[in-house]
Amino acid sequence: MNINFTAEEQAFRETVRGFLKDKLPADIAAKVKGGRYLSKADHQRWQQVLSQQGWYATHWPTEHGGTAWSAIQKHIFDEEIAAFGAPRSIPFGVNMVAPVIIKFGNEAQKQHYLPRILSGEDWWCQGYSEPGAGSDLASLKTRAVRDGDHYIVNGQKTWTTLGQHANMIFCLVRTDVEVQPQRGISFLLIDMDTPGITVRPIITIEGEHEVNEVFFDDVKVPVENLVGEENRGWTYAKYLLTYERTGLAGIGGSKAALHHLKQLASRVQKNRKPLIEDSAFRRRIAALEIDLMAAEISNLRIIATVEGGGMPGAESSMLKVKGTEIRQAITDLLRRAIGPYAQPFLEEEMAFDYEGDYLSDIDAAPLAAQYFNMRKLSIFGGSNEIQKNIVSKMILEL
Amino acid sequence: MDFRLTEEQQMLQETAARLVRSEYTFEQRERYRESEPGFSKAFWKQLSELGLTAVPFSEAFGGFDGSGVETQVVMTELGRGLCLEPYMQSVILAGGLIDQLGSDHQKQTLLTGIASGEFIAAVGLQEPQSHYNLDDVETRAERLENGYRLNGRKAVVIGGHQAVKLIISARTSGEASDAAGISLFVVDADADGVERQIYPTVDGLKGCDVFLRNVTVPKEALLGTLDEASPAIHYQAGRAMAALCAEAVGAMEEAVKLTLDYLKTRKQFGVPIGKFQVLQHRMVDMSSELEQARSMATLAASVADDGDSVARQRVLSAAKHVIGRSGQYVAEQAIQLHGGIGMTWEYSLAHYAKRLIMINHQLGDDDHHLEVFSGLMETA
Numbered sequence: 199m200n201i202n203f204t205a206e207e208q209a210f211r212e213t214v215r216g217f218l219k220d221k222l223p224a225d226i227a228a229k230v231k232g233g234r235y236l237s238k239a240d241h242q243r244w245q246q247v248l249s250q251q252g253w254y255a256t257h258w259p260t261e262h263g264g265t266a267w268s269a270i271q272k273h274i275f276d277e278e279i280a281a282f283g284a285p286r287s288i289p290f291g292v293n294m295v296a297p298v299i300i301k302f303g304n305e306a307q308k309q310h311y312l313p314r315i316l317s318g319e320d321w322w323c324q325g326y327s328e329p330g331a332g333s334d335l336a337s338l339k340t341r342a343v344r345d346g347d348h349y350i351v352n353g354q355k356t357w358t359t360l361g362q363h364a365n366m367i368f369c370l371v372r373t374d375v376e377v378q379p380q381r382g383i384s385f386l387l388i389d390m391d392t393p394g395i396t397v398r399p400i401i402t403i404e405g406e407h408e409v410n411e412v413f414f415d416d417v418k419v420p421v422e423n424l425v426g427e428e429n430r431g432w433t434y435a436k437y438l439l440t441y442e443r444t445g446l447a448g449i450g451g452s453k454a455a456l457h458h459l460k461q462l463a464s465r466v467q468k469n470r471k472p473l474i475e476d477s478a479f480r481r482r483i484a485a486l487e488i489d490l491m492a493a494e495i496s497n498l499r500i501i502a503t504v505e506g507g508g509m510p511g512a513e514s515s516m517l518k519v520k521g522t523e524i525r526q527a528i529t530d531l532l533r534r535a536i537g538p539y540a541q542p543f544l545e546e547e548m549a550f551d552y553e554g555d556y557l558s559d560i561d562a563a564p565l566a567a568q569y570f571n572m573r574k575l576s577i578f579g580g581s582n583e584i585q586k587n588i589v590s591k592m593i594l595e596l
Numbered sequence: 597m598d599f600r601l602t603e604e605q606q607m608l609q610e611t612a613a614r615l616v617r618s619e620y621t622f623e624q625r626e627r628y629r630e631s632e633p634g635f636s637k638a639f640w641k642q643l644s645e646l647g648l649t650a651v652p653f654s655e656a657f658g659g660f661d662g663s664g665v666e667t668q669v670v671m672t673e674l675g676r677g678l679c680l681e682p683y684m685q686s687v688i689l690a691g692g693l694i695d696q697l698g699s700d701h702q703k704q705t706l707l708t709g710i711a712s713g714e715f716i717a718a719v720g721l722q723e724p725q726s727h728y729n730l731d732d733v734e735t736r737a738e739r740l741e742n743g744y745r746l747n748g749r750k751a752v753v754i755g756g757h758q759a760v761k762l763i764i765s766a767r768t769s770g771e772a773s774d775a776a777g778i779s780l781f782v783v784d785a786d787a788d789g790v791e792r793q794i795y796p797t798v799d800g801l802k803g804c805d806v807f808l809r810n811v812t813v814p815k816e817a818l819l820g821t822l823d824e825a826s827p828a829i830h831y832q833a834g835r836a837m838a839a840l841c842a843e844a845v846g847a848m849e850e851a852v853k854l855t856l857d858y859l860k861t862r863k864q865f866g867v868p869i870g871k872f873q874v875l876q877h878r879m880v881d882m883s884s885e886l887e888q889a890r891s892m893a894t895l896a897a898s899v900a901d902d903g904d905s906v907a908r909q910r911v912l913s914a915a916k917h918v919i920g921r922s923g924q925y926v927a928e929q930a931i932q933l934h935g936g937i938g939m940t941w942e943y944s945l946a947h948y949a950k951r952l953i954m955i956n957h958q959l960g961d962d963d964h965h966l967e968v969f970s971g972l973m974e975t976a
Contacts, residue, residue, distance in 0.1 A: 332935050334864035357936050403931075403939045403946035404798075468727040470773055478963055530924075533953075537727040538752040540957045541797040557793065557805060558724055558751075566798045570950065573931050573939060581935060583874055 201498075203270070211274050218282040221247050225550070227283035231458065233564040234550040235406065236285055238321075238363045244285050245318045254316060255292055262300060262312045269501040280450030281457075288360060291315040291322035295368045298385065298434050302426035311387070325355040325369030325388070325412060326435070333584050335370070336379040336432065340414060342371035342386060344421070349373075349386065351394075351417040357578065361397050361410035365390050374429050385431035387423040394418070402574075404567035405543070439580065440514060447514075447521030448575075449494050455528045456487060458561070463535050465559055473535055486527055493520045512592035515585035522575035522582060533569040540566045599894065605669055608662075611646055612673035615639075620677035622944040625800075628680055633758050634802035635680035644713025649687050652835075652901075653695060657703075657711040664835065664900030668842040668893060675846025678947055680801055682718060682755025684839050686710055690717035690763050692832040693780060697820030706761060706782065718759035720750025720806050721829060728960040730765070730829050732773045735808060737766035737781060743814040744768075744781060746789075754803040754958070757794040759785050762806060768823050775826040780819040787811055799954040800947060831904050834912040837959050838900035841893040841919045844955045848886050848923060851930040851948040855882065858934055875933060882929050885922035892918040910972045913965040920962030923952035 203211070226240050248254040256272050258264025267275065279286065287293065296315050299307050314320040331338040340353025351371060361367065367388050374382030390397070394417040399407045426434055460483065463474035473479050500513045533540050539558040546552050547563035556562070576582040590596040601609060619639050628636040643649050651666050653659030660666075667688065674683055691710040694702055694717075709715045726732035735748025746766055756762060762783045770777025783790060789811035792804040820828055859870030859879060869875055896915035899908045927949035931938035938945050956962060 327936070330863075332864060333869075334866075337864070337866075401941040403941060403950065405941065409936075466727075467725045469729060470725070470732065473727075478967060482963075534961060534963065537961070538722050538957055539724075541752050541754070541799070541801075541803065541954055542795045543798045544795055557795070566953075569953075570798075570939075570946075573928065574936075576932055577935050577939070581932075583872075586874070 201495075203274075207270055207274060210271055211278065214275055214278045215282075217251060217253075218278060218284060221251070222282055222284050223247075226285060229550045230283040230285055231454070232550070232561050233458075233568050234548060241285060241288055242318055245287065248287070249316055249318065254287065255296065257293055257297055258300060258312075262308065263316050269504055270498075273498065273501050277450040277453070280454040283454065286451070288321070290324050290359070290364075290368075291320060291366075294324065294438050295322050295387070298368070298425060298438050301437065302385075302430075302434050306422065307387070307425065320366045321360075321364045322366045322368060323358050323361040323364035323390075323410075323412075325358065325367045327357045328354055329356055333581055335435070336383065338370055338372060338379075338383065340369065340371045341375075342373050342384060342419070344373070345418075347421055349419045349421060349424070351386070351388065351414045351419055353414050355412040355414075356400070356409075358397075358410045358412050359408060361390075361412055362399065362407065367412065368425075370431050370435055373431075377429070380432040382429055383431040383435070384428050385425040385434045386419055387425060388417065388419050392417050392419065402571065404570040405545075406567070406571065408571075440511070447493065447497055447517040448525055449490070449497050449521060452490055452521065452525045452528060453494075455525065455532070456483070456490060459483060459528055459532050459535065462532060462559065462561060466535050466537075468537075479531075479535070482531055486524060486531065489520075489524050489527075493517070493524055496520070512588050515580070515588040516593075518579065519576075519582045519585050519589075525575055526572050529565075529569040529572045532565045536562045536565060543567075601665070601669065605665060608648075608651070608666060609669045609673065612648060612670050613676075615642055615646065615648075616673045616677035616679065620679055622678075622947070625678055625680065625947075629796075629800045634796065634800075635682070635758075639679070640681050640713055640716075643681065643683070649683070649713040650711035652688065653691065653707065653711045657707050659711055664838050664897035667835070667839050667900070668897035671839045671842035672846040672849075672893075675843035675951075676850050678800070678847065678850075678944070678951055682716055682758065682801075684836055684843070685718045685753075685755035686716045686759070688839050689719045689721075689832055689836050690759075690761070692835055693719065693763055693819060693828060694782075696832065697780065697825070697828050699816075701816070702782070702819065709760075715760040716755060716758050717761040717763060718753050718756040720753045720756065720762055720764045721833070722751045724749060724751050724805075726751070728964040729773065730833060731775045731778065731826055733765050733767045733778050734772050735764065735766040737768050737779060739768070740812065743812055743817065746781065746783065746808045746811040746813065748808050750806040750808070752803055753792075753806050754797070754801055756785070756792060756804040756806060757802050761785065762790070763819060764806070764808065765825060765829060770823075777823050778825045778829070779822050780825040780829070781813055781817045782819055783808070783811060783813055783817065787813070797954065799950040801954075827904060830909070833959055834909065835900045837912050837916045838893070838896035840955050840958055841889070841896045841915050844919045844923045844952060845886070845890050845893045847948050847951050847955075848889055848926045851926050851945060851952065852882055852886050854945050854948070855879065855930045855933050858937075869933075878929055878933060882926050885925045889919050889922040889926075906972055910969060913960075913968040913972070916960055917962045917965040917969060920956040920965065923955055924962075927952040 255264040260266045328338050342349040342351045369386045370383050371386050373384040394415040396413040398411045400409045464472050466473045468476050539562050544563040650659035651662040654661050694707050710717050721730050737744040737746050762785050764781050764783050768779040789809045791807040794804040796802050860868050862869050892915040899911045902908050
């Protein structure tokens with residue numbers, strides 16, 4: 199056993215660092231590090247930089263313009279991305295629908311959609327959850343009825359992240375109501391400009407517009423937008439969710455957040471010395487750093503197992519639970535660190551282009567909002583309760 | 597031993613509860629929040645007409661000498677309604693300080709107005725560097741021939757945006773974190789040199805930072821004895837902590853109720869999600885946390901108006917510690933058990949969760965009070 203990175207892997211890390219040092223726009227990095235919201239244009243600008251480097255599609259095979267990186271390389275890349283304050287790619291196109299199209303789509307779909315994802319021409323969002331189908335996703339009711347060359351889609355999707363920016367949505371729809379729920383689901387690609395689609399914002403607890411409801415009212419979708427076979431959508435959906443969960447451990451993001459916490463705690467005062475010198479608070483940070491260390495090695499162990507190119511199975515569920523708990527605990531400490539100043543809700547200061555005086559610490563304004571926003575981590579991508587069900591069933595066979 | 601409320605206390609509870617029920621639906625609260633004062637002046641007037649703003653004061657000020665228990669009863673109902681009025685700041689803290697320290701003249705002019713709800717007062721006790729240590733005071737008051745000149749800054753003065761009078765702690769001697777050498781001054785909120793930077797808070801309240809630049813006040817503005825305000829500040833903060841505990845219990849009761857209703861009605865996998873054992877146990881844990889919080893709020897209320905003692909301070913810090921922890925547990929689990937819907941602005945639960953978390957940021961969080969308690973703990 200040698201759990202160190204190889205010389206090649208170290209060299210790869212240096213290459214990634216060099217690229218980020220040269221090409222990552224400083225204003226975008228400052229926004230990410232300061233916990234400010236990124237605009238659509240910010241995401242697109244960074245995506246163009248990655249695409250030009252050929253590093254946007256890290257999960258794709260080279261024939262479609264992917265990097266063909268090993269699991270370890272992807273991990274190193276994600277870690278450096280987070281450390282430098284580069285935005286995480288919006289996953290819905292490049293890391294979610296694309297792997298499904300590559301594995302289950304037909305040639306025409308690959309030719310049409312994959313280049314448009316690489317170029318940033320299409321912004322995808324995800325149509326999975328419905329008001330009545332959350333944890334029990336298979337009970338979804340959005341109906342697609344075949345009518346000649348089209349499906350007629352009716353229903354409602356919800357929690358559609360950044361759907362307000364999207365021009366394409368991939369949807370799970372019901373195409374057979376007579377069979378067991380999982381066997382009557384299909385995977386459809388839908389143009390958001392099709393008549394009959396309405397997007398309504400959902401404002402979340404911290405006051406942001408990040409998620410949406412999407413309504414479908416007699417929406418005509420060409421049959422060539424069906425991925426794979428009709429009524430096989432559940433298989434494709436599960437394939438996609440494994441991809442989703444792998445990224446959800448968010449180790450790199452947690453490391454960056456922990457660094458941010460230490461910096462903040464070094465500036466904020468308590469009893470006339472830096473908060474980080476307060477033994478109780480310092481122990482809280484230390485305990486989290488230790489947990490994160492363990493989770494990182496767990497993550498690497500799973501990655502090394504699948505180094506052959508496969509995907510992790512139920513182990514990714516375990517990582518999702520641990521990873522999200524750690525991240526939520528860091529945001530809890532960030533909020534606690536600023537004491538009474540967690541209370542003011544300063545929308546202007548949260549904007550990156552703010553030029554006035556800061557009420558307290560320069561990074562204080564978004565911290566309470568982030569804490570509340572991060573409650574989503576243990577809910578989305580399959581709630582942590584659902585992940586534990588998967589672990590107990592698939593790994594422990596209970 | 598009797599944990600039941602007296603007949604008078606029950607009547608007080610029913611009065612407060614009825615008023616909150618009729619005037620503070622979630623939709624009404626959203627309207628009050630969006631209005632310029634950030635709360636309902638009509639509701640404040642109703643509170644005062646029913647005598648609720650005078651609860652802790654003597655009959656001379658229209659009150660009925662209410663103890664911590666009467667305050668607890670009112671605050672729990674205000675917490676249940678997520679009420680936005682600065683009751684804790686104006687009545688309990690500002691009113692309490694004047695009641696404890698004020699000259700006859702100060703009581704006549706100030707306490708009468710506070711108790712009758714005629715005007716609002718707020719307290720500036722914390723500063724940008726003070727974290728939760730109320731003795732960490734850098735704001736200075738220099739002696740002038742006929743008064744004092746104040747310079748400094750007070751942080752996160754909730755309710756200060758609507759206050760007519762501000763009670764400000766300032767250093768008149770000693771070093772920055774000495775308990776000795778702190779004095780209290782009553783400052784007109786619109787006095788020359790007072791600047792308020794007003795903002796909403798995460799939990800829907802409003803407040804401000806107060807900047808004092810060469811603010812001159814007459815010598816009658818001094819509240820209590822020069823240099824010796826610290827014990828009174830801590831004493832009144834203790835009463836306010838008990839009040840916050842009571843408010844948190846009201847908010848927790850609602851959050852627990854909403855979550856329990858949701859577990860019984862939300863169906864997934866063909867059954868109400870409350871049929872799943874992991875969620876049942878979580879709900880039990882939330883209810884147990886609420887019981888612990890209720891017990892500590894009651895204990896805090898029962899000692900809040902006792903004379904100052906280490907035993908009292910210990911209980912109040914213990915209570916605030918428990919409330920901080922249990923409030924966070926209930927807030928986080930209520931959101932988790934609701935799933936995405938618990939994170940939406942248009943559903944009241946999210947706002948209960950925010951208030952519960954922010955109560956932990958008022959007058960010391962659970963970490964702070966664990967430290968205070970540890971310092972006061974009996975070791976054998």
